[in-house]
Amino acid sequence: MDAETRFENSTVKFILGKLGVPKMAQVLRADAAERTGHGHLTCEAFCERFPTFPFYLGTKYIAKLHRDESCTLVSLLGNFRQARFVRAFEDFADRVPDYDNRSIGLVFPRQGYQRGLILHMGHDFWMPKTTRLVFSFGSEDKRRSLVLEPFGQLVTFIAKEGIVEASDD
Numbered sequence: 001m002d003a004e005t006r007f008e009n010s011t012v013k014f015i016l017g018k019l020g021v022p023k024m025a026q027v028l029r030a031d032a033a034e035r036t037g038h039g040h041l042t043c044e045a046f047c048e049r050f051p052t053f054p055f056y057l058g059t060k061y062i063a064k065l066h067r068d069e070s071c072t073l074v075s076l077l078g079n080f081r082q083a084r085f086v087r088a089f090e091d092f093a094d095r096v097p098d099y100d101n102r103s104i105g106l107v108f109p110r111q112g113y114q115r116g117l118i119l120h121m122g123h124d125f126w127m128p129k130t131t132r133l134v135f136s137f138g139s140e141d142k143r144r145s146l147v148l149e150p151f152g153q154l155v156t157f158i159a160k161e162g163i164v165e166a167s168d169d
Helices: 003-019 024-036 043-049 073-082 084-095 151-161
Strands: 055-059 103-110 113-121 133-137 144-150
Touching: 003 024, 003 043, 003 055, 003 113, 003 151, 024 043, 043 055, 055 113, 073 084, 073 133, 084 103, 084 113, 113 151, 144 151
Parallel strands: 055 103
Antiparallel strands: 103 113, 113 144, 133 144
């Protein structure tokens, strides 16, 4: 199993554990095996089975971001859109055909954060108590925001809110 697949597997397994439904991994593996021929945990299968999860998730294993000059705080505050994870997010967002009015989120590893970080299109209706960076862009009438925050803390917050239920399909 390559690093990309391992990262996606561990991300979905972590979410299921936090939601208190670790046994759903078997169902998701069966979904993936039926769709793709392999039994890996995928974000796509998770998002289909958990339509009330507030993000349509993807993962991207990006190695050594801590050594990437475009990902330092100084660079992010100066030219956020040049960071490798922002380009990965944009590529992912372009491939998501329909996300049921959920915010799109891309999870990626980052040294110092056990469960990585998530870059997502922010939600206005709830704000977990996490440290986050919010990047706003666009014209005043078409303003958009991207939020960068620790993924583990965000999932813990979502799990405590009790807003996620699995689909019976």
